[in-house]
Amino acid sequence: MALNLLLQQDHAWGSPSSSSATLKPHFPPTAKSVIFLFMSGGPGHVDTWDPKPQLSKMDGEPVPDSIVANVPNIPRSGVNSKLMASPFGFQKYGQSGIEVSELLPHTAQHVDDICVFRSLNHRIPVHGPGECLTLTGSGLGDRPSMGSWVTYGLGSPAQNLPGFVMLSSQETGPAAQRPGWASGFLPARYQGTVLDNQQGIPYSEMPPLYSERDRRKQLDFINWMNERHLEEQTQNSELLARIESYELGFRMQMEAPEVLDLSTESAHLQKAYGIHEKATAAFGRQCLLARRLVEQGVRFIQLRNGGWDAHGALKSNHISRCKATDQPVAALLADLKQRGLLDETLVVWGGEFGRTPTTEGSRKGDSRGRDHSPAGYTMWLAGGGIQGGQVIGATDELGFVPVERPLSPHDLHATILHTLGIDQHQLIYLHNNRQEIPTVLGGEVIHEALKSG
Amino acid sequence: MKLLNSLPRILLSCLLGLVGPTLPLAELLAAPFPVVSDRFAPSTELAVEILATELVDGWRGGWKLSNFSPAAYDPAEPADWPPVVIRGTGQRNNPLRRQLSRVYSEDELFVGFRFVYQPNPLATKQDPEFFVLWLDRTEGSDHAVHNFGVPNIGIHQADRGVSKGRNVFMLRFGSGQTAWSQHELEPGKTYRLIARLSKETPGERNDYSQMELWINPEPESREQPNLKINRQAGVHQIHWIGFATGAKTEAEDRIRVGDLVLSSSWEEAYQFLYATRPNANDKQQKPKFAWTETVSFKRDIYPLLQENCFECHAGDFPDSGYRLDVRSELLGHSTGHALAVPGDSRNNPLLHVLTSNSDTERMPPDRESLSEQQIALIRAWIDQGLDWDDKLLPEPRVESQHWAFQRVERPEVPQTDGIAHQNPIDAFVAARQQELGLTSSETADRRTQIRRLYLSAIGLPPTESETEQFLKDQSPEAYARLVDNVLASPHAGERTARMWLDLVRWGESEGHQHDIPRPFAWRYRDYVINSFNSDKPYDQFLHEQLAGDELQPTTDEAVIATGFLAAARISGNQMDKGLQRSDVLFDIVDNTASALLGLTMECAQCHNHKFEPITQRDYYRFYAFFSRGQMGNIRLLNTENPAAQEIQEWFTKGSYKFYLSEARKLKIDPAEYPAHTWGYYSPVTGSQDLEYLPVVNRSPLPYSPEFLKRVETHILIRGDVRSPGLRVEPGWPAVLGTIPSELVPTPRQALAEWLGSRDNPLVARIWVNRLWQMYFGHGIVATSSDFGTHGSPPSNPELLDWLAVELMENSWSTRHVQRLILTSNAYRQSATFNAENYALDPENIHLWRWPQHRLQAEAIRDSLLVVTGELNRKVGGPSVAPHHDEQELRRTIYLSQRRSELPDVMRMFDGPEALRSCSRRETSTVALQPLYLLNNPFVVKRATLLADQIGDKAGSDHRRQIQLAFSRVLGRAPTPSEVKRSLAMLDSHAADAESERRTLTQFLHSLMNLNEFVYLP
Structure with missing residues (x-):
């Protein structure tokens, strides 16, 4: 309860009075930062991380009744369509020998650092609410995002950057859901700051009209004027806060371009992230930026990559989505590891759901695609105290529903919080006289995913 | 019937020789055999390896034990204790689990088992425990948590309710969805449990959603479970059963389990658990007492109710929301949920809760049930017609002493010693200040006055020449004249309109995931601006907005005004059309009550309001005003249509493209539409000249005049659209005034009439308070949309009432009140600090100085354009898409307001999100704001x-x-x-x-x- 009291005070980014304060976690954390790679639209799990040889054998056949019975009655669960073999082959990687799709040859190299969860499931087959569920715990979009809870609970060591940032790429397909980075009923200062791909921190690019010296001179003038103005208006904390916000804004502006300037990275590393190539440039840049933000102490980084909603032509869609993201993700894992940051950075990968093992509608050949599958899908975690090289959970032989260790997005949230040293039941915010916690709708830590067990 | 059904199974079992050895043959023939069972007899000792492929007694394979801490076969004294021991581990453990020979997805399943809990004998204080039987699709592992949607039956320490802190029996579908009983676990006692698991929507692939629990059941408790949980999303199949202990169960704790059964009927489970008892069906099940004499309410019932019920179920705000001291309440008048139907004691909620075994249901809670005799008396009372004594317990008059619900009377303007106040506002303010020992500040200098007046009354700074002109005018009437001019400016309407649009949560899109544009919503924005600019009487303003489609003769202006009701959001994903409709209506009710009446009605959606004199009945009566109409595109009669190409310029390119593609999917072409507006229309009461044009949304709400004609409004029990209760007719909250027996000419017009009547206690007070807040930053009542009993009291009640009367007695002229406020010295005074005043009133509630506050987002951007002289002062018209902003340079109120793409400046400086009514904007100060102003x-x-x-x-x-x-x-x-x-x-x-x-x-x-x-x- 002492923590609760502490948390009521101003402490996080955006509050000018104590911008850099951080709070103590409940127990020793294994992760300091989180990078959430959110694949919007829903990557097909049977095409990426959950190989199904039986599905290949049954291509074009109807779904056997024995399997249909196992699929919960969710709209568009795809059980009345024909099975569709994955167009992609799988092969074993690493010491662990985990099978990964040929679509992800780079990420697969790191499979020994990755803990694959093949048994995620929930009941929301719609993008918007599914995205809200995955990022906030509720499909209604009425609760704070995980990033907001985390910055509320722990603050952020990043002095001159927001504690929670969101970056978006490949903005085709379902629109980004604001609740995914909004603060809900938590104070607005805990919301994620959307970094613009060009500008970085919004409005942090100084107009060409200014040199840094000019800006400093300008701020000194503004301060001088504001101080004089304040003298006439004794006891006005709002005005005082506004004066302080200029200094913080200035520091942010000075620091942000430096952090966002990737040109200081070696050509070799930039190449590793795929920045030189058109297909991988956008996501590669964001992944590299994510690492730089982690170095600055930014607490929660969300990279939203869209376009995975392959209702038709899944083959070409997934080739292009995986091409755009595989190498950057792999480079991020390698880079973090090389710098010793992977041990304290939790990387999360996945979408709002997977895709059905059947084809949608009556398309033929390569124009076939898959519908939404919340009933069974894959996500993965790496770094930040996660025991890599293991698979947790399994779906049935065709990939419809979990048959082992079913997991919910809430379990993933509890686990994310746990790696950060947060006891999900003790992170409390008083709202409308209710003690709100981040996992009010359930969720248990997936202990076997942790190195510490 | 039952026997017949289960006969083949009996035969099969006999043939296979799978009958448990303790069950004598005679009993077997008498009782149906369970589907799957295990008595943990020595022959099925846990140590015996049974192949995973082998089918035994309805199981597949043998018991799987936890490697971490396995269960053990260990019969012990006393001999009738269950033989298998589970030890606590201080963490999650699944010591014992077994696969069923087939997957169960039947609509109903019964599971029973026997156990004894032996907690650590050395534990000194209340020792929390966790032990459950789970039924799941999958096996899990030694440590797996069978949580998400998995039925759990067992013991846990309650975290809320009357049993909080105690180890009680509970049912749950995952940790977030637990039903706690009040049955506390007794160590060393043998328990037999039966649970029924069922699907409220039958079907192989539908979820198990309901569980009931019987603790040590008796045959007569068959219909009376001790605990119940329903409407959950559970797994839809059961393939594994297992026991689990949790972190709270320590190594010293022991649990003995035995006699596990899974069956298709309650009786089978019961018979299995009590195999040695005589046949339960022989037991007498009829009530022992029947009351045949005439019941007197005063003599027989009243004392009984008083002693057992009135503590929680009487008085104005019973904790439970149900009161038994009012006859009409027993009949379900306010909640829609009849507790007793005279003459019919069967299927009767009152008797049901008195006789229920379920701890979550039975009344009185937490103590002895009523005696059989008492229950017989109540049954007779109901059957005999629910006799009542109106002298003893009269029907209460709905009334409240709360200040805001009393008629507004004109207060005397106070006389303050020696000071002549030209403006009565200052007399009221000074009187209050004098009481508190405060003094007000000098009038601010004239430059400050004109700048303040312009910025707060029109949202724009004065130009240099306007300032100069004012400074030159040295006449005593100069300031009053300036106020008149400012209020006559079309920009004053824009400023007041923005405040109104905040209240209306107005936006130009459907909201929710798709947020599809509503191209002609801007007409309502212009209606509001024009109404304020013409100083339309506030009562008429409300009249048009609430009933514009009904007014005769039909005018486009009035039809556009219904945009007020049509500003609700609507989800395009909702396939349940009943829910989609009620969600919109809830939004309309909540917003209308909040904006016009300052009441938090939404609490009464599911139960009688806990602290306001507002019942659930009030809520649904209010709802009934709006339930026969629908929002959508309403055709206009005398308005020109803009060219279709023009419409695409009003939105971002992406959103308009999306709009068109969704329209194509619906096979409609809005470009072909005649001139229309986004409004609300009832084909039942609205003008027959009007026409409803199809709406573009992913899955729009169907429009059917026939359906709307047939609509009846019922109180929704617990706010659930699937549980309609008593039917209601339109009406406003009873506490606010009598509702005539007939609402003429139509209910909505009568509502508008009533809102605008001199006797309405709230409408005028709320409106003048909003105007006050618009200028001073804070209202006289700080909670400007909550005038209920938990809202803030007015800082100056006489002033508030005086202004309200001024409004009403001056033809509801908003401008009259604005003029009064803007010419007061309270408004004109300087912001100079004064330490003595500050010590007495640090918050400046009593206005001893001008309360400085930040400009709103719109005024910040608009000021920049005035300073450069670039502002395009055109009033009204379609909204400007972001990519045309720099060409058009219009006021911010005209920038496109698609809810998910609000203008940057509004997002940055606390503009409302247009989701819920915004009664007052916050002022946040964050570092992105300076970056916006420095670098944008x-x-x-x-x-x-x-x-x-x-x-x-x-x-x-x-x-x-x-x-x-x-x-x-x-x-x-x-x-x-x-x-x-x-x-x-x-x-x-x-x-x-x-x-x-x-x-x-x-x-x-x-x-x-x-x-x-x-x-x-």
């Missing part, structure tokens, strides 16, 4: 343009530049020290014209960033 090209461009203008006028004369800049940006002359500091700022150490101009731009840009610039002076 829009702002920089303004500074650059101004530098050109001032540079052209003043040349390179820095002093002249400074004079012009202060005058233009801040509306005043610089002080000598400011001149000095500004000169230093302008000194660029470079003589070339380009760097001179650059420095000047930076200087002007700085002025645009000052606190002084973004705060009301």
Whole structure:
């Protein structure tokens, strides 16, 4: 309860009075930062991380009744369509020998650092609410995002950057859901700051009209004027806060371009992230930026990559989505590891759901695609105290529903919080006289995913 | 029937020789055999390895034990204790689990088992425990948590409710969805449990959603479970059963389990658990007592109710929301949920809760049940017609002493000693200040006055010439004249309209995931602006907005006004059309009550309000005003349609493209539509000249005049659209005034009439308070949309009432009240600090100085455009898409308001999100705001343009530049020290014209960033 009291005070980014304060976690954390790679639209799990040889054998056949019975009655669960073999082959990687799709040859190299969860499931087959569920715990979009809870609970060591940032790429397909980075009923200062791909921190690019010296001179003038103005208006904390916000804004502006300037990275590393190539440039840049933000102490980084909603032509869609993201993700894992940051950075990968093992509608050949599958899908975690090289959970032989260790997005949230040293039941915010916690709708830590067990 | 059904199974079992050895043959023939069972007899000792493929007794394979801490076969004294021991481990453990020979997805399943809990005998205090039987699709592992949607039956320490802190029996579908019983676990006692698991929507692939629990059941408790949980999303199949202990069960704790059964009927499970008992069906099940004499309410019932029920179920705000001291409440008048139907004691909620075994249901809670005799008495009372004594317990009159619900009377203007107040507002303010020992401030200087007046009354700063003109006018009436001019300006309507649009949560899109544009919603925005500009009487303003589709003759203006009701959001994903409709209606009710009546009605959606005199009945009566109409595109009769190409310019390219593609999917072409508006229309009561045109949304709400004609409104029990209760007719909250038996000419018009009547206690008070808040930043009532009993009390009640009466007695003229406020000294005074006043009233609630506050988002952007002289002062018209902003340079209120793409400046400076009614904007201060004002090209461009203008006028004369800049940006002359500091700022150490101009731009840009610039002076 002492923590609760502490948390009521101003402490996080955006509050000018104590911008850099951080709070103590409940127990020793294994992760300091989180990078959430959110694949919007829903990557097909049977095409990426959950190989199904039986599905290949049954291509074009109807779904056997024995399997249909196992699929919960969710709209568009795809059980009345024909099975569709994955167009992609799988092969074993690493010491662990985990099978990964040929679509992800780079990420697969790191499979020994990755803990694959093949048994995620929930009941929301719609993008918007599914995205809200995955990022906030509720499909209604009425609760704070995980990033907001985390910055509320722990603050952020990043002095001159927001504690929670969101970056978006490949903005085709379902629109980004604001609740995914909004603060809900938590104070607005805990919301994620959307970094613009060009500008970085919004409005942090100084107009060409200014040199840094000019800006400093300008701020000194503004301060001088504001101080004089304040003298006439004794006891006005709002005005005082506004004066302080200029200094913080200035520091942010000075620091942000430096952090966002990737040109200081070696050509070799930039190449590793795929920045030189058109297909991988956008996501590669964001992944590299994510690492730089982690170095600055930014607490929660969300990279939203869209376009995975392959209702038709899944083959070409997934080739292009995986091409755009595989190498950057792999480079991020390698880079973090090389710098010793992977041990304290939790990387999360996945979408709002997977895709059905059947084809949608009556398309033929390569124009076939898959519908939404919340009933069974894959996500993965790496770094930040996660025991890599293991698979947790399994779906049935065709990939419809979990048959082992079913997991919910809430379990993933509890686990994310746990790696950060947060006891999900003790992170409390008083709202409308209710003690709100981040996992009010359930969720248990997936202990076997942790190195510490 | 039952026997027949289970006969083949019996035969099969016999043939296979799978009958448990303790069950004698005679009993077997008498009782149906369970589907799957295990008595944990020595022959099925846990140590015996049974192949995973082997089918035994309905199981597949043998028991799987936890490697971590396995269960053990260990029969012990006393001999009738269950033989298998589970030890606690201090963490999650699944010591014992077994697969069923087939997957169960039947609509109903019964599971039973026997256990004894032996907690650590050395534990000194209350020792929390966790032990469950789970039924899941999958096995899990030694440590797996069978949580998400998995039925759990067992013991846990309650975290809420009357059993909080105690180890009680519970049912749950995951940790977030637990039903707690009040049955506390007793150590060392043998328990037999039966649970029924069922699907409320039958079907192989539908979820198990309901569980009931019987603790040590008896045959007569068959219909009376001890605990129940329903409407959950559980797994839809059961393939594994297992026991689990949790972190709370320590190594010293022991649990003995035995006699596990899974069956298709309650009786089978019961028979299995009590195999040695005589046949239960022989037991007498009829009630022992029947009351045949005439019941007297006063003599027989009243004392019984008083002793057992009234503690929680009587008085104005019973905790439970149900009261038994009012006959009409027993009949379900306010909640829609009849507790007793006279003459019919069967299927009767009152008797049900009195006789229920379920701890979550039985009344009185937490103590002995009523005696059989008492229950017989109540049954007879109901059957005999629910006799009542109106003298003893009269029907209460709905009334409240709360100040805001009393008729507004005109207060006397106070006489304060020795001071003559021209404006009665100041007399009221001064009287209050005198009581508290406060003094008000001097009138602010005239430059401050005009700047403040312009910024707060029209949201724009005065131009230099407007300021000069005012300063030149030395007549005593100069300020009053200025107020008149300002209020007559079309921009005053824009300013007041923005406040109204905040309240209405107005936006130009459907909201929710798809947020599809509503192209003609802007007409309502213009209606509001024009209404304020013409000083439309406030009562008429409400009348048009609530009933514009019904007014005769039909006018486009009135139809557009229904945009008020049509500003609700609607989800395009909702396939349940009943829910989609009720969600919109809830939104309309909540918003209308909040904006016009200052009431938090939404609490009464599911139960009688806990602290306001508002019942659930009130809620649904209010709902009934709106339930026969629908929002959508309503055809206009005398309006020109803009060209279709023009419409695409009103939105971002992406959103308009999306709109068109969704329209194509619906096979409609809005380009073909006649002129229309986004409004609300009832084909039942609305004008028959009007026409409803199809709406573009992913899955729109169907429109059917026949359906709307048939609509009846029922109280929704617990707010659930699937549980309609008593039917209601339209009406306003009873506490606020009598509802006539007939609402003429139509219910909505009668509602509007009532809102605008002199006797309405709330409407005028709320409106004048909002106007006050618009100018001062805080209302006389700080909670400007909550005038209920938990809202803030007025800081100056007489002033509030006086203003309300002024409004009503001056034809509901908003402008009259605005003029009164703006000409008061309270408004005109300076912001000078005074330590003595500050000590007495640090929050400045009593206005001893001008309360400075930040400009709203719109005024910040609009001010920049006034300063450069670029503002396009055109009033009204379609909204401007972001990519046309720089060409159009309109006021911010005209920027496109798609809910998910609100203008940057509004997002940055606390604009409302247009989701819920916003009664007052917050002022947040975050570091992105300075970055916006310092680096946003829009702002920089303004500074650059101004530098050109001032540079052209003043040349390179820095002093002249400074004079012009202060005058233009801040509306005043610089002080000598400011001149000095500004000169230093302008000194660029470079003589070339380009760097001179650059420095000047930076200087002007700085002025645009000052606190002084973004705060009301």
